[in-house]
Amino acid sequence: MPETTGRVAVYLDFDNIVISWYDRVHGRNAYGKDRQRITDDPNDAEVAERLKQATIEVGAIIDYASSFGTLVLTRAYADWSSPVNAEYRSQLVARAVDLVQLFPAAAYAKNGADIRLAVDAVEDMFRLPDLTHVVIVAGDSDYVPLAQRCKRLGRYVIGVGVAGSTAKSLAAACDEFESYDSLPGVVRPTSEVEAAATTTAKGKAEPKSTAKTRRTRTVAPKQDDQSEATALLVRALRLGHDKADADEWLHASAVKTQMRRMDPSFSEKALGYRSFNDFLRSRDDVAALEESGHERLVRLQES
Numbered sequence: 001m002p003e004t005t006g007r008v009a010v011y012l013d014f015d016n017i018v019i020s021w022y023d024r025v026h027g028r029n030a031y032g033k034d035r036q037r038i039t040d041d042p043n044d045a046e047v048a049e050r051l052k053q054a055t056i057e058v059g060a061i062i063d064y065a066s067s068f069g070t071l072v073l074t075r076a077y078a079d080w081s082s083p084v085n086a087e088y089r090s091q092l093v094a095r096a097v098d099l100v101q102l103f104p105a106a107a108y109a110k111n112g113a114d115i116r117l118a119v120d121a122v123e124d125m126f127r128l129p130d131l132t133h134v135v136i137v138a139g140d141s142d143y144v145p146l147a148q149r150c151k152r153l154g155r156y157v158i159g160v161g162v163a164g165s166t167a168k169s170l171a172a173a174c175d176e177f178e179s180y181d182s183l184p185g186v187v188r189p190t191s192e193v194e195a196a197a198t199t200t201a202k203g204k205a206e207p208k209s210t211a212k213t214r215r216t217r218t219v220a221p222k223q224d225d226q227s228e229a230t231a232l233l234v235r236a237l238r239l240g241h242d243k244a245d246a247d248e249w250l251h252a253s254a255v256k257t258q259m260r261r262m263d264p265s266f267s268e269k270a271l272g273y274r275s276f277n278d279f280l281r282s283r284d285d286v287a288a289l290e291e292s293g294h295e296r297l298v299r300l301q302e303s
Contacts, residue, residue: 102116
């Protein structure tokens with residue numbers, strides 16, 4: 001992680017993150033299907049429950065951004081007259097977030113924040129030359145040019161987006177990318193099978209304590225994600241060995257840094273591992289881990 005003495009600017013495309021998380025919790029395009037019901041009566045019992053299950057943990061995002069240094073400014077862009085967004089106003093203000101009002105040009109538009117957010121961010125970088133880090137909370141590929149411009153202006157760019165709804169090009173354009181799902185304090189959504197199991201086979205509702213337990217179980221990462229992570233590890237190890245002796249042990253931290261350079265979206269926590277060492281142990285068929293002493297060393301397994 002970069003040193004924590006930085007000065008950080010945070011920009012949240014709030015509509016984007018709310019809608020993306022709703023789709024993550026309730027299934028693909030769920031918000032689009034429920035949009036009219038939410039607009040017509042957000043206080044309807046069923047609608048309110050679905051919104052509650054997909055609540056964004058704003059504090060988790062702000063706390064993560066603060067790990068890079070002092071938060072100089074934090075802005076959230078949305079139509080704050082919308083009942084869905086209005087629910088967050090008090091907690092955002094409590095965290096000193098500046099609420100920027102947007103008025104979408106069309107009711108069907110997913111968000112209208114990209115141009116305003118990008119213009120403000122570039123202006124801030126020239127107005128505040130001491131800014132060292134820029135955190136972009138969004139998932140659209142529209143933000144790729146902004147991330148690239150921030151990097152050209154010498155800022156360290158961190159992206160935060162919802163897994164499955166973030167463009168790979170945006171993750172690649174950042175210096176570092178973190179899945180919202182893996183932030184401390186965020187409860188990852190359950191699988192559809194577990195969600196449906198909140199009622200018993202007899203049709204009786206389960207006790208609230210049981211239902212709550214089911215909702216906090218996490219979805220296992222897709223096998224494709226695991227395979228891609230293994231391939232990324234192998235490439236990073238080979239690059240490390242190319243720069244050193246083929247049989248030389250490499251520092252695990254340096255290997256992780258190289259993996260994040262090649263794929264800023266890599267996160268062992270998003271894959272279900274508590275630490276990078278746990279991730280390495282699970283790949284003992286391709287990577288040998290040396291854990292004696294204070295250092296953790298790794299190298300490609302001998303074939």
